[in-house]
Amino acid sequence: xxxxxxxxxxxxxxxxxxxxxxxxxxxxxxxxxxxxxxxxxxxxxxxxxxxxxxxxxxxxxxxxxxxxxxxxxxxxxxxxxxxxxxxxxxxxxxxxxxxxxxxxxxxxxxxxxxxxxxxxxxxxxxxxxxxxxxxxxxxxxxxxxxxxxxxxxxxxxxxxxxxxxxxxxxxxxxxxxxxxxxxxxxxxxxxxxxxxxxxxxxxxxxxxxxxxxxxxxxxxxxxxxxxxxxxxxxxxxxxxxxxxxxxxxxxxxxxxxxxxxxxxxxxxxxxxxxxxxxxxxxxxxxxxxxxxxxxxxxxxxxxxxxxxxxxxxxxxxxxxxxxxxxxxxxxxxxxxxxxxxxxxxxxxxxxxxxxxxxxxxxxxxxxxxxxxxxxxxxxxxxxxxxxxxxxxxxxxxxxxxxxxxxxxxxxx
Numbered sequence: 001x002x003x004x005x006x007x008x009x010x011x012x013x014x015x016x017x018x019x020x021x022x023x024x025x026x027x028x029x030x031x032x033x034x035x036x037x038x039x040x041x042x043x044x045x046x047x048x049x050x051x052x053x054x055x056x057x058x059x060x061x062x063x064x065x066x067x068x069x070x071x072x073x074x075x076x077x078x079x080x081x082x083x084x085x086x087x088x089x090x091x092x093x094x095x096x097x098x099x100x101x102x103x104x105x106x107x108x109x110x111x112x113x114x115x116x117x118x119x120x121x122x123x124x125x126x127x128x129x130x131x132x133x134x135x136x137x138x139x140x141x142x143x144x145x146x147x148x149x150x151x152x153x154x155x156x157x158x159x160x161x162x163x164x165x166x167x168x169x170x171x172x173x174x175x176x177x178x179x180x181x182x183x184x185x186x187x188x189x190x191x192x193x194x195x196x197x198x199x200x201x202x203x204x205x206x207x208x209x210x211x212x213x214x215x216x217x218x219x220x221x222x223x224x225x226x227x228x229x230x231x232x233x234x235x236x237x238x239x240x241x242x243x244x245x246x247x248x249x250x251x252x253x254x255x256x257x258x259x260x261x262x263x264x265x266x267x268x269x270x271x272x273x274x275x276x277x278x279x280x281x282x283x284x285x286x287x288x289x290x291x292x293x294x295x296x297x298x299x300x301x302x303x304x305x306x307x308x309x310x311x312x313x314x315x316x317x318x319x320x321x322x323x324x325x326x327x328x329x330x331x332x333x334x335x336x337x338x339x340x341x342x343x344x345x346x347x348x349x350x351x352x353x354x355x356x357x358x359x360x361x362x363x364x365x366x367x368x369x370x371x372x373x374x375x376x377x378x379x380x381x382x383x384x385x386x387x388x389x390x391x392x393x394x395x396x397x398x399x400x401x402x403x404x405x406x407x408x409x410x411x412x
Contacts, residue, residue: 228259
């Protein structure tokens with residue numbers, strides 16, 4: 001594919017590419033780093049985690065991140081706290097070297113730029129999930145909840161409609177964008193995410209790895225790595241462990257991740273008498289994550305809603321780790337072609353318990369079948385989901401939408 005001319009691409013995001021703590025950060029980092037490796041000049045313009053002054057950092061050759069101040073604990077300043085710094089920074093970038101196109105990953109920081117202050121800049125919106133739905137899923141407090149969600153919906157609609165194309169990683173998210181914001185199907189580009197098969201792969205010495213991680217011999221390790229927020233269904237998974245434990249006494253559950261539900265989940269674990277069965281790992285660093293996948297026997301994805309794509313699903317599969325998931329969102333798209341038996345009957349405690357017990361019993365009855373499934377999981381992930389293919393299509397899209405703008409700029 002022709003890579004000339006190289007573009008000056010600005011990513012506008014509410015999250016940072018410098019510290020990957022979830023799927024949104026993973027996609028942003030892979031896209032920004034990958035395009036920089038291909039010779040494009042890439043800038044990530046994002047919100048800082050607080051009101052600190054604007055800071056700039058070189059993340060890699062050709063890739064820098066600029067973090068603008070933000071005051072997240074002041075809802076009435078949700079927008080005004082970010083807009084001025086974003087506008088000033090984007091104006092400076094345009095004056096010094098230019099900007100050829102924008103890729104918007106979340107709407108709040110972008111609202112003051114895309115289609116408002118700089119309507120002439122060609123822009124793409126990458127929709128991981130709908131902003132107002134994510135907000136509602138993370139906030140149970142009724143005060144201002146609906147008002148804040150409504151504001152986010154209006155902001156996202158304005159930003160999304162101002163963009164030339166909307167990129168989604170799953171058909172599930174594409175359909176949501178069309179229904180919620182009236183985006184025409186012809187303006188949506190479905191570009192699945194990818195996985196790094198070198199980072200996420202089966203362990204050469206799996207038993208040694210399990211010992212090093214402190215797993216007792218003979219245990220069946222169930223793993224999930226999630227933000228500890230309501231939509232993830234972790235309450236149901238913990239409750240299901242009370243049904244799983246008598247049928248498979250060697251089963252243990254490790255939960256990786258942080259979030260506002262941690263205290264409640266730990267209390268639920270204690271109330272059910274599962275302290276010896278359920279372990280909370282806290283935030284899992286990037287360097288540790290591949291080891292967890294490679295050591296586990298089963299990854300469980302108990303999502304209740306809004307599973308836009310499922311980056312952890314691909315990472316687990318590439319590690320040779322089967323994923324048992326609720327039939328929600330992008331999980332259906334990833335797992336159905338591999339083995340529909342990896343999709344649970346529903347999202348309930350009973351469905352989780354029955355599904356996990358059935359899988360573990362099959363694993364015990366036929367270890368060879370388990371090994372064949374592990375190999376099939378890796379083949380499926382590596383064979384169908386590639387960051388290089390993702391970048392090929394994204395790069396072609398940027399060049400397509402930027403071409404008229406560049407021609408007009410040169411002739412003007």
